[in-house]
Amino acid sequence: MKIGIIGGGSIGLLFAGYLAEQHNVTIYTRTEHQANEINKKGVTINKQNTSKTYRVQAKKTSVSVIEEDIVFFAVKQYIVEDVLLQIPDLEKVRTVCFLQNGMSHIKIIEKLINPTILVGIVEHGALKKNETTVTHTGVGGTKIGVFKGKNKAFDSTIPDFPIESHEKWYEIVTSKLIVNAVINPLTALYGVKNGELLENGYFHNQMKALFHEITSVIPSNKEKMWELVMTICENTAQNKSSMLRDIEKGSKTEIEAILGYVLGEAIKKNEKVVITQFLYDSIKGKEQKGG
Amino acid sequence: MKIGIIGGGSIGLLFAGYLAEQHNVTIYTRTEHQANEINKKGVTINKQNTSKTYRVQAKKTSVSVIEEDIVFFAVKQYIVEDVLLQIPDLEKVRTVCFLQNGMSHIKIIEKLINPTILVGIVEHGALKKNETTVTHTGVGGTKIGVFKGKNKAFDSTIPDFPIESHEKWYEIVTSKLIVNAVINPLTALYGVKNGELLENGYFHNQMKALFHEITSVIPSNKEKMWELVMTICENTAQNKSSMLRDIEKGSKTEIEAILGYVLGEAIKKNEKVVITQFLYDSIKGKEQKGG
Numbered sequence: 001m002k003i004g005i006i007g008g009g010s011i012g013l014l015f016a017g018y019l020a021e022q023h024n025v026t027i028y029t030r031t032e033h034q035a036n037e038i039n040k041k042g043v044t045i046n047k048q049n050t051s052k053t054y055r056v057q058a059k060k061t062s063v064s065v066i067e068e069d070i071v072f073f074a075v076k077q078y079i080v081e082d083v084l085l086q087i088p089d090l091e092k093v094r095t096v097c098f099l100q101n102g103m104s105h106i107k108i109i110e111k112l113i114n115p116t117i118l119v120g121i122v123e124h125g126a127l128k129k130n131e132t133t134v135t136h137t138g139v140g141g142t143k144i145g146v147f148k149g150k151n152k153a154f155d156s157t158i159p160d161f162p163i164e165s166h167e168k169w170y171e172i173v174t175s176k177l178i179v180n181a182v183i184n185p186l187t188a189l190y191g192v193k194n195g196e197l198l199e200n201g202y203f204h205n206q207m208k209a210l211f212h213e214i215t216s217v218i219p220s221n222k223e224k225m226w227e228l229v230m231t232i233c234e235n236t237a238q239n240k241s242s243m244l245r246d247i248e249k250g251s252k253t254e255i256e257a258i259l260g261y262v263l264g265e266a267i268k269k270n271e272k273v274v275i276t277q278f279l280y281d282s283i284k285g286k287e288q289k290g291g
Numbered sequence: 292m293k294i295g296i297i298g299g300g301s302i303g304l305l306f307a308g309y310l311a312e313q314h315n316v317t318i319y320t321r322t323e324h325q326a327n328e329i330n331k332k333g334v335t336i337n338k339q340n341t342s343k344t345y346r347v348q349a350k351k352t353s354v355s356v357i358e359e360d361i362v363f364f365a366v367k368q369y370i371v372e373d374v375l376l377q378i379p380d381l382e383k384v385r386t387v388c389f390l391q392n393g394m395s396h397i398k399i400i401e402k403l404i405n406p407t408i409l410v411g412i413v414e415h416g417a418l419k420k421n422e423t424t425v426t427h428t429g430v431g432g433t434k435i436g437v438f439k440g441k442n443k444a445f446d447s448t449i450p451d452f453p454i455e456s457h458e459k460w461y462e463i464v465t466s467k468l469i470v471n472a473v474i475n476p477l478t479a480l481y482g483v484k485n486g487e488l489l490e491n492g493y494f495h496n497q498m499k500a501l502f503h504e505i506t507s508v509i510p511s512n513k514e515k516m517w518e519l520v521m522t523i524c525e526n527t528a529q530n531k532s533s534m535l536r537d538i539e540k541g542s543k544t545e546i547e548a549i550l551g552y553v554l555g556e557a558i559k560k561n562e563k564v565v566i567t568q569f570l571y572d573s574i575k576g577k578e579q580k581g582g
Binding site for chain 2: 190201203274277284285288289
């Protein structure tokens with residue numbers, strides 16, 4: 001299968017490398033420089049003590065993707081709209097798949113006319129080391145659901161890189177949203193690793209109160225969701241959340257797509273979400289303050 | 292007048308020095324070492340480019356205070372109870388005056404049998420430099436009200452160190468409480484100087500929401516109080532709040548006496564104070580985490 005991947009960040013490189021095991025992969029990067037580097041050196045995935053390099057074709061994002069059977073979007077949610085505008089002939093690709101966190105890209109992809117639109121969530125831990133190398137810090141999986149179009153999403157059984165089709169896209173995306181909403185802003189606020197939310201009784205109380213607010217607005221099976229949040233927090237106890245890393249780097253965070261979405265739903269449903277609003281302001285305030 | 296001052300921190304040293312202009316002052320310190328140093332070197336107050344040293348007698352806290360006409364307590368609210376137990380013959384002193392922030396010392400001093408009990412709030416900025424030296428970083432004043440006993444509290448017109456008697460102790464103490472409750476926990480949470488709460492729109496929103504919650508529980512003239520909070524925040528824009536300094540040093544903060552008191556009042560009045568609870572947990576969690 002011919003697979004295109006938009007975005008040369010940690011998730012883009014991870015997908016490009018692993019999928020190259022079985023497919024003909026082209027990665028589309030923001031800069032010419034990164035594309036040249038990947039064409040020269042391939043994509044290298046480090047995992048524990050192993051390192052493997054994959055032959056991957058690379059191009060700058062602004063060229064046509066018309067030859068691809070499926071195009072994965074592995075860019076931050078807040079640049080999806082811009083990136084879509086940069087790609088010529090995108091509408092001629094049969095299948096597009098969006099891997100963003102949160103829900104704010106949904107209203108954007110609703111407008112696309114591609115026959116099949118998929119949405120997925122990525123549960124791997126990955127850190128970009130340089131323009132051609134990514135460290136696979138946590139082996140998880142990818143879940144993909146059909147947002148529009150054919151019945152089946154996309155499956156793969158590549159070792160350490162499973163991709164599963166799911167029937168209900170909304171549940172996949174909201175469950176990741178809730179997990180992110182509960183773990184990321186709190187860890188970014190306090191500058192702590194995920195595990196601290198389990199160990200510190202006060203932070204744990206806040207986690208519970210926040211979870212309660214969010215699930216009063218986003219429909220879900222509360223008991224199962226809380227178990228999932230706890231499990232992910234335990235499994236990633238030694239990790240820094242992406243939002244904390246963004247705050248530390250002085251980068252823009254995904255707060256709009258996560259708590260911003262919860263705030264929007266709360267307004268629609270006329271629910272009060274005081275802690276969500278407070279945390280949203282905390283992260284926006286820290287972004288504005290910088291560093 | 293013979294004046295005793297319990298506590299050799301920044302406020303204790305400031306009171307000892309300035310009051311020595313007109314009174315016979317003895318400062319009671321926790322350590323023998325500090326008492327010896329003060330007996331040897333006096334108390335030095337630095338202010339801008341000036342420095343003045345005052346002759347002050349010093350003793351360890353555990354000795355009798357029976358000779359004093361008035362004893363000021365300049366110790367943190369959370370050690371008031373312990374300190375009271377260490378002082379022999381305290382009940383024989385006619386007048387005691389408590390200078391703590393917050394309200395949690397009130398239930399302790401209610402039990403004292405001294406004929407006159409005063410409570411005051413200190414609006415000076417002061418930083419302890421070493422065991423005998425304090426820097427007077429912001430000239431303010433001291434307001435004292437009668438909690439129990441005679442009509443008049445205590446007045447003084449020492450330059451740069453005015454002390455005013457007020458009729459209503461509750462208003463003095465709660466207005467300081469509200470100011471501290473709105474400024475200190477937020478600045479300690481974000482690690483910012485007081486002025487950042489005015490400049491950063493997101494933090495300013497949080498300040499407003501918090502003020503609204505607190506004044507729904509603590510009776511006050513809302514409009515005047517908000518003006519006071521703004522004025523103090525502006526006047527101390529370049530300062531770090533005492534709670535932020537405590538968090539930075541890894542010391543215990545006064546959160547119990549400030550937001551802990553608000554939470555207690557909220558329970559009594561059956562009011563929901565979600566932001567107050569969240570911030571209380573934030574500061575307690577940061578204390579527990581350390582550094």
